[in-house]
Amino acid sequence: DADVTQTPRNRITKTGKRIMLECSQTKGHDRMYWYRQDPGLGLRLIYYSFDVKDINKGEISDGYSVSRQAQAKFSLSLESAIPNQTALYFCATSDLQTGGIETQYFGPGTRLLVL
Amino acid sequence: SQQGEEDPQALSIQEGENATMNCSYKTSINNLQWYRQNSGRGLVHLILIRSNEREKHSGRLRVTLDTSKKSSSLLITASRAADTASYFCATKGAGGSYIPTFGRGTSLIVHP
Secondary structure, three states: OOOOOEEEEEEEEEEOEEEEEEEEEEOOEEEEEEEEEOOOOEEEEEEEEEEEEEEEEOOOOOOOEEEEEEEEEEEEEEOOOOHOOEEEEEEEEEEEHHOOOOOEEEEOOOOEOOO | OOOEEEEOOOEEEOOOOOOOEEEEEEOOOEEEEEEEEEEOOEEEEEEEEEOOOEEEOOOOOEEEEEEOOOOOOOOOEEHHHHHEEEEEEEEEEEOOOOOEHHHHOEEOOOOO
C-alpha cells in the first residue's frame, strides 16, 4: 500500500464550487505539505504543517485553506474554485532528521480541472 | 519564491549518452536534494548532498556541489529511455524552521 495517498485522483468541478482534496499518510511523519504544479512553473507551495497545531501559509495560499485533522491527515480546500486553479496538486510528507535533513515523500497527485 | 533554478529547462539525448543538469541557488544551504518526476506522477527522492560534501554517487547518478558558486550538478551516466522524466533540485537551510524549496525542473528525454 502507498505510504502517501491522495483522494480524489481526478476531479472536474465548476467555477464557484467548494471542493476538498484529501491527503493521508502512514509514514508517521509530522510535516505535511500541499503543492500545486503548473506546466513550466515547477512546484509552488500552498500550505504546510509542522504538526497538528502548526499550519503555515506558503507562497500561493490565496484562495485555499487547509485542515490538519490528525497527524496522518491534511486536507486542502478550495472555497470557491476558479479556472486558474486548474492544476496538478501534490501532497508531501517529511520528518526533520538530525543535521537538518528533510526528505519529502510525495503522493500520486490530484488532477483538478475547474470549468 | 523558488530558490533553485535548474538548467537547462529541457534536455534531449540518445540512449547511452550522459545527461548533465545544473541547479543554481541564491542563499546559503544546509543540504541539497535531487528528485525525479515521471510524467504526471509524484516526485521521488534520488540523492542528497550536504553542504560540507563536494560529490556523492549513487549507481549511475553523480551529484556535485559547489557552495562557493551556489550550484549543483546531477550527472546521469549511460542514460536509458527509462530515465526520461523531469528532475528537480530542492535546497534547504539549516534549522527546523526551514523547508525544502524546489526549482522549476529540467525535463529530460532519452531517445531509444
